[in-house]
Amino acid sequence: MTRDIRIEQAELRYETAVFGGDGSGLAGAERGLDGVEAELALARGRVLHARFLAERVEDPRELEVFERAAVLYRGLGDGRGEGEALFWVGAFHQVVRGDAAAALPALERALDLATRAGDLLTMSYALRHLGIAAHIAGELAEARERLEESTRLRWELGFLPGVAANLVGLAHLAAQQDRRADAAALLAEATGLAETAEAHGILGQVAEARKELALP
Structure with a gap:
């Protein structure tokens, strides 16, 4: 297995400091290792989140x-990484804890940082979950605006499973706004995209939405 170059560099700088008497590279080694730790924390958190979605047991x-990743990225001056980590902090509060109010500050900050960094994917996720928060609060027009903007970004990225997931949310909104024909059309489009992407989890969401909304 290939090791991360930053770990190899840290070992070399350790040897240079201990055996060569030159500790000038140690600060750089620490920053490199902070980056490794941040990426590992983010990856581990995503795995734990996926496990929650499968088992519905909080870890x-x-x-x-996720909070550790955000702190590390902030210390590194990596706004893109911090924005992604903060999105997941918000998602944890919203999805795992069911606390939309606690999620909002992290989601809004994540959107701001991702926008500054030009990180369209994290922007799309933050917008989606801000739309969900607005939906929960009964702000249907705002929810639709957020979800539609998220969907536009996902189309731009070619992220078809993400587009399909958003269309399911937009279908729920359309039904609540008495736009049942729009809701049916959105679910039909979501079905086609999910089938193309082999996104079987999203197909399950479509089937559940059809049943809940009594749509064909």
Whole structure:
């Protein structure tokens, strides 16, 4: 297995400091290792989140690793990484804890940082979950605006499973706004995209939405 170059560089700088008497590279080694740790924390948190979605059992480590990633990225001056980590902090509060109010500050900050960094994918996720928060609050027009903007970004990225997931949310909104024909059309489009992307989880969401909304 190939090791991360930053770990190899840290080992070399250790040897240079201990055996060569030159510790000038140690600060750089630490920054490199902070980057490795941040990426590992983010990856571990995503795995824990996926496990929650499958098992619906909260693991307190999920929030800890996402918050740790955000702190590390902030220390590195990596706004893109910090924005992604903060999105997941918000997602944890919203999805795992069911606390939309606690999620909002992290989601809004994530959107701001991702926008500054030009990170369209994280922007799309933050917008989606801000739309969900607006939906929960009964702000249907705002929810639709957020979800449609998220969907536009996902089309731009070619992220078809993400587009399909958003269309399911937009279908729920359309039904609540008495736009049942629009809701049916959105679910039909979501079905086609999910089938193309082999996104079987999204197909399950479509089937559940059709049943809940009594749509063909």
